[in-house]
Amino acid sequence: MTTPRTSIxxxxxxxxxxxxxxxxxxxxxDRRAGVRGILRHLGAVQLDTISVLARSHExxxxxRLGAVGRRTVEDAxxxxxxxxxxxxxxxxxxxxxxxxxxxxxxxxxxxxxRARPHWNHALPDGAxxxxxxxxxAEGPLTATELGGAKRTSEWWxxxxxxxxxxxxxxxxxxxxxxRRGWKRVxxxxxxAIPGPLLHDGLDDTECLRRLVRLAGQSxxxxxxxxxxxxxxxxxxxxxxxxxxxxxxPVTVEGWSKPAWADPTALGTPPRGRHRTTLLxxxxxxxxxxxxxxxIFGFTHRLxxxxxxxxxxxxxxxxxxxxxxxxxxxxxxxxxxRTLVARQVTVDGAKAVPAVAQAxxxxxGWVECTDVRVERVDAADLREPLVRExxxxxx
Numbered sequence: 001m002t003t004p005r006t007s008i009x010x011x012x013x014x015x016x017x018x019x020x021x022x023x024x025x026x027x028x029x030d031r032r033a034g035v036r037g038i039l040r041h042l043g044a045v046q047l048d049t050i051s052v053l054a055r056s057h058e059x060x061x062x063x064r065l066g067a068v069g070r071r072t073v074e075d076a077x078x079x080x081x082x083x084x085x086x087x088x089x090x091x092x093x094x095x096x097x098x099x100x101x102x103x104x105x106x107x108x109x110x111x112x113x114r115a116r117p118h119w120n121h122a123l124p125d126g127a128x129x130x131x132x133x134x135x136x137a138e139g140p141l142t143a144t145e146l147g148g149a150k151r152t153s154e155w156w157x158x159x160x161x162x163x164x165x166x167x168x169x170x171x172x173x174x175x176x177x178x179r180r181g182w183k184r185v186x187x188x189x190x191x192a193i194p195g196p197l198l199h200d201g202l203d204d205t206e207c208l209r210r211l212v213r214l215a216g217q218s219x220x221x222x223x224x225x226x227x228x229x230x231x232x233x234x235x236x237x238x239x240x241x242x243x244x245x246x247x248x249p250v251t252v253e254g255w256s257k258p259a260w261a262d263p264t265a266l267g268t269p270p271r272g273r274h275r276t277t278l279l280x281x282x283x284x285x286x287x288x289x290x291x292x293x294x295i296f297g298f299t300h301r302l303x304x305x306x307x308x309x310x311x312x313x314x315x316x317x318x319x320x321x322x323x324x325x326x327x328x329x330x331x332x333x334x335x336x337r338t339l340v341a342r343q344v345t346v347d348g349a350k351a352v353p354a355v356a357q358a359x360x361x362x363x364g365w366v367e368c369t370d371v372r373v374e375r376v377d378a379a380d381l382r383e384p385l386v387r388e389x390x391x392x393x394x
Contacts, residue, residue, distance in 0.1 A: 008250045008266065015221050015252045015259075016295050017270035020324050022220025022262065023285045024064040027272030035061045035068060035076035036099075039087060043218045044096040044231065045077075046282040047089065049182065050304055052316045053332050053339075053366050057097060059280035063321070067365040078178035085192045089176035089184070090169075092231045093287065102214070103193055107200035108207040110172040123167060124160035131164040132173065132188070140177055140187040149183070172200065208233065209241040216247040218284065220270075221261040222291070229288050255294060278318040278330060278358050286319060286326075298326040314343040322354030330359060338370045339363040344385065345377045352381060356388035369393075 010018070020026035023042065030037050038061045039045055048056045058073050077087050077097050085100050091109065092098055098106070131146055143149040147161035158166070165186050168174035175192045176184040189198060202210075215230035216222065222230075227247075228238045247260035279286060281302040286292045292300055300319055303311040314331025321327075328351050331343040339362060346355050359371050371389050376382035 008248060010221065010250050010252045012253045017324060018220035018261065018265045019295055021270040022218060022265055025275045025285060025321065026270055026324060029064050031065060035073050036086065038064055039097060040099050042284055043214045044092045044098055044284065046093055046287065047095045047097060048282050050316060053362055056280040056282040060283055062365060063277045063279055063283060064275065085175065085177055100193065100197060103197045104199060104202050105207045105210045107202050108204040110200060113170040121158050121163040123163050127160040127164040128167060131161055131168060135174065135186060135188050140185045142180060142183040142185055144183065205241060208237050209245050212238055212241050212245045213247065216245065216260055217262045220265045221250060221252065221259055223255065223257040223259050226288060226291050227260065274324045276322040276354050276357050278362050279321055280318065296326045313345060320355050320358050327351035328355045334366065334368065337368050338372050339368040341371065341373045343375045344373060346381050346385065349381060349384060352384045353388055356385055356392055359389060360392045
């Protein structure tokens with residue numbers, strides 16, 4: 001890969017602040033745009049099955065807007081059954097909610113899926129056509145309503161209807177229009193996607209150029225690997241279009257790799273109010289571990305799938321953001337109206353007030369009236385944390 005000559009140097013602190021603002025965590029949030037504005041700003045909100053305080057796609061707008069109602073969050077993402085979608089679920093960084101205006105720019109991925117020679121699940125004869133006909137006749141349906149999500153209790157043992165509708169989703173003939181009890185609700189794309197957007201007319205180069213530009217805007221500044229990871233592109237796909245993406249080559253203090261930045265982000269100093277909050281491990285600010293370590297000097301990984309005896313920070317440890325830094329971790333749980341901090345890691349005594357504030361705000365959001373601390377890694381910080389929580393809850 002030939003790297004263009006860089007013309008702008010950024011300090012590590014400037015890069016960190018640019019990234020925070022690009023992610024909507026520095027400065028005053030646009031409350032009028034609300035949750036949909038957050039979605040458009042980030043370009044992708046990751047979905048995940050784990051729900052501790054709330055599901056990850058709820059935690060993303062909460063981290064930026066504060067205590068927005070959880071019903072409001074769901075309604076903002078998903079259209080009413082009789083209304084065309086303003087978002088859709090598809091494969092981006094992972095399974096993500098995406099702004100509907102980006103539908104045309106995922107044509108390259110839909111084409112790649114259609115050309116894919118091998119699949120993990122065999123498609124039974126006639127199942128695809130049956131699913132399409134049923135959706136056409138009956139409207140939005142879950143896989144269960146289409147004939148069954150699974151053949152047995154094993155999570156991977158999909159029924160023929162589930163295989164077919166998921167294949168249709170990947171091909172773009174079907175869209176997930178909302179979640180119901182965490183089940184995907186499928187509808188025909190021709191019914192759900194606004195007509196002007198319902199096409200695969202953009203070639204791969206135009207799609208990739210757009211997604212690289214969007215990733216750069218959402219990151220503020222990033223390396224080739226950062227930009228590729230945002231929508232899970234291949235490095236060579238980024239290389240093919242980055243020179244024409246509108247992103248500006250930069251060097252960042254302490255970064256060993258070349259980087260690119262959003263020119264708009266470079267044009268305005270990143271200033272404003274810092275958010276103090278718990279972050280979902282699937283938040284796009286921190287979902288890529290190498291980038292998180294590079295920007296924040298903070299090592300983080302989700303331990304939900306790590307055997308319990310090998311966990312270091314807890315099942316669903318949520319980093320604490322305060323003052324533009326990651327200052328601790330909380331592994332939360334809920335018992336009735338009590339938010340339980342099963343394990344807390346605090347980066348020194350100065351971070352105690354921020355961790356306490358993040359816990360109390362999160363408790364209020366999920367309608368808990370108390371916070372209980374079970375374990376603090378630094379034993380000498382447990383009592384100061386408990387005192388600060390008592391003060392804030394009084």
